[in-house]
Amino acid sequence: QVQLVESGGGLVQAGGSLRLSCAASGSIFSINAMGWYRQAPGKQRELVAAITSGGSTNYADSVKGRFTISRDNAKNTVYLQMNSLKPEDTAVYYCNARIRVVAGNSDRYLEVWGQGTLVTVSS
Numbered sequence: 627q628v629q630l631v632e633s634g635g636g637l638v639q640a641g642g643s644l645r646l647s648c649a650a651s652g653s654i655f656s657i658n659a660m661g662w663y664r665q666a667p668g669k670q671r672e673l674v675a676a677i678t679s680g681g682s683t684n685y686a687d688s689v690k691g692r693f694t695i696s697r698d699n700a701k702n703t704v705y706l707q708m709n710s711l712k713p714e715d716t717a718v719y720y721c722n723a724r725i726r727v728v729a730g731n732s733d734r735y736l737e738v739w740g741q742g743t744l745v746t747v748s749s
Contacts, residue, residue: 628652628738630721635743642747643709648721648740650702658724658735660697660704664717664745671720675706689715711747718742 634646650657661676675685675695683695694707704721721740726733 628725630740632721632740632743635745637746640749646706648704655726655728660723662706663720666717713747713749716747718744
């Protein structure tokens, strides 16, 4: 069993900052890419930022220069530092990871999602 648990969402005024965390736990052999997605009401889920196991990152154009993704491989945790928040950043933020699980003769990759954390930015 592998799971992702997010924390750090909440209500913040425009221009403020929040830091999201996502910790992976369970029978983890290794973790490849980790990322953050978001889904606003009535919209499709979209990629916000992603980071490889080697530390390469990519960002949605809408958050470049404001958000920073990082990870602590020793803690199986990924972070999203969000600065200069705007009302249009309001959404449920989901953590995602591609996790390698090895058990007995089984060696497979799982794509795992967190439960989501709500970020609300007031104007």
